[in-house]
Amino acid sequence: MSFDFDLFVIGGGSGGVRAARVAAGDTGARVALAEMDRYGGTCVIRGCVPKKLMVFASTYAPMADEARAYGWQMERGAFSWTDFRAKLDTELDRLEGVYRRLLDNSGVTKFDARAVVRDAHTVELSTGETFTAKHILVATGGRPVRPDLPNAELGIVSDDIFHLDELPRRILIVGGGYIACEFACILNGLGVEVTQYYRGAQILRGFDDEARGLIAEQMTDDGVRLKLGTNIAEMRRATAAEIAGDVSAENAGMGLPPEARVQPSAGGDSGPGPVWVRSTKGEEEVFDLVFFATGRAPNTGDMGLEEAGVSLGRGGAVEVDAYSQTAVPSIYAIGDATDRVNLTPVAIREGMAFVETVFKGNPTPVDHELIPSAVFTQPEMGTVGLSEEAAREQEPIEVYSTSFKPMQTAFAGRPDRVMMKLIVSQASRKVLGCHIVAPDAGEMIQLAGVAVKMGATKEDFDRTVAVHPTMSEEIVTMKSPTRSS
Structure with missing residues (x-):
């Protein structure tokens, strides 16, 4: 059977764009992608990126107070949302342009339209156009939901x-x-x-x-x-x-x-x-x-998926196997639409694994174990592996934990505290979890995540020389467990 495209991707977020451009650029596949809104998806347009820029903006308020403690003559001013938002909009426009150019440069055919699945190999656009594809990839992401509450x-x-x-x-x-x-x-x-x-x-x-x-x-x-x-x-x-x-x-x-x-x-x-x-x-x-901020749901409604034979689970999540394949062999799904691990880097990894499996002949399951992540509160939290509570249910553990005032803010008289914590298996001595609450914890956990993913033991951490004076040195200087269970 002859198809219009080898791959039709529905959704122009991080996962869908990565899968489309790699399939087209690396393998020469004929690839199309349809996006009904803005290219870049939740992360770039209405999630990770604008949120992190807002995080940066929000941290400047106490800096004048801290600066005075360090001898600078500075006064706190007011924040202009109008100025910030104008620059934010410009940056998001720039990033969307980057995503569009990546697709163009890879030879992907773009459709600025909503796409629905008509059968195992057919996609229909809101423009009225219909196309066939050997493979269909659903990468429609998720959406925030309101609670069931009057008004x-x-x-x-x-x-x-x-x-x-x-x-x-x-x-x-x-x-x-x-x-x-x-x-x-x-x-x-x-x-x-x-x-x-x-x-x-x-x-x-x-x-x-x-x-x-x-x-x-x-x-x-x-x-x-x-x-x-x-x-x-x-x-x-x-x-x-x-x-x-x-x-x-x-x-x-x-x-x-x-x-x-x-x-x-x-x-x-x-x-x-x-x-x-x-x-x-x-x-x-x-x-x-x-x-x-009461939850998110997969963006899979009114897409014709179930009518085409795709199974949807709780909340509309597309049910897939370890290779992101649905019950319909020609249809795959990645990212938040599957409600597995709803993180942008995971969606990108899933998109890459899909291309390896389908277009490069290298069956590649997605590895969802030991994924580092960060919560950009103030202070931030970085985490990888098991929490103390989850690890305790699994096996006997030792907990190494410390909390202290960091040098920079302590000097300025602020009461802020940070925390470093390792969860260690008593049997294997492997570090089962690492948790950091501190400024820039997200930056720290990325590197700690490498060690935990490799299966480092507590003794491996102990053999690592500390970088002094830093907050993160406490990760390798905790010698005695605070508790065991």
């Missing part, structure tokens, strides 16, 4: 945060995962008064308990009003009287000093706020904005 449409989700015309003065963030916690820290650092509701007992569920406890403590010390065991019971558009009378003494004392605060947003019926909220604990407040 939830009054709040925003993570995709919306980068498009605000102005920052709110007061925001309620709902959720306790990494997106909620990262944006709580970001917005707090930018001068917004942040309240965070999380229905669970502690934020960052699934991460190491000691690490997430330290982050929660630091967030609270920095001014985030973190309310655990709390959710929204009711929300609606605030009345004019409620808007005028809700500036409480408790709220006014949080976050940055008055001269550095964001001015109140105008609100009104045309925008997403202000919103009156009653919590499950009976507290009533008015917020300029409510931000739901």
Whole structure:
């Protein structure tokens, strides 16, 4: 049978673009890619990249105070969201152009359209065009979801945060995962008064308990009003009287000093706020904005996948085997659409493994073990391997942990603490997990991840000479376990 293309990729995010351009550029395959929105996907356009730039922006506020402690004559100023957003938009436009050129230079045919699957080898575009392909790769990513709550449409989700015309003065963030916690820290650092509701007992569920406890403590010390065991019971558009009378003494004392605060947003019926909220604990407040960070779902709805024979699992996740192949042999899926490990570098690895398997004749399963990751809270958390709690359920372990004030901020009189932690198997002596809570923890965990992936033992860490004076030297200088179990 003759096909229009050897490969048709649906989705122009990091995973889909990598698979398309490598298949075309390295093997000469005839490749097409359809993207209904902006090239670069969640990570580049509305996720990792703009978020990290916002993280950078949010960390400058205390620098003037620290600089004065080091002898510099500096004063803290105000943050201009308008200036920052203009430059952010320019940078995202530039990056999207890079993605488009990568595809063009590899000979990939691009379609700026929505694509759906009609059968095992057929794709139909929103333009009305239909194409056949020997292989179809679904790389449509994920999307943020709102909770099932009356008037939830009054709040925003993570995709919306980068498009605000102005920052709110007061925001309620709902959720306790990494997106909620990262944006709580970001917005707090930018001068917004942040309240965070999380229905669970502690934020960052699934991460190491000691690490997430330290982050929660630091967030609270920095001014985030973190309310655990709390959710929204009711929300609606605030009345004019409620808007005028809700500036409480408790709220006014949080976050940055008055001269550095964001001015109140105008609100009104045309925008997403202000919103009156009653919590499950009976507290009533008015917020300029409510931000739901309550989960994400695979972007697989109304794509014709099930009709074509592809099995979808919980939340619409495409079910695949170790080689990213679906129940239909010609259709594959990678990235957040499969809801395996929802990280951009993982999607890219899955895309590369797909090309190796299908176009290079080298069957390559995806390795999802011991993936380093970072949470860009303030302080950051870097982690690889098992948490103390998960490791303890698996086998007898030793825990090496230390927490201390880092030199730079201690000199400036700040109370910040950092943490370094190793989880070690008593039997094999292998390091099963490494957890770092510290400024630039993401940079540190990348290198620690190499050692853990290689199967390094605690004694391998001990034999490594420390780099002094650094925070990270504590990873190789902890000689005695703090506890065993």
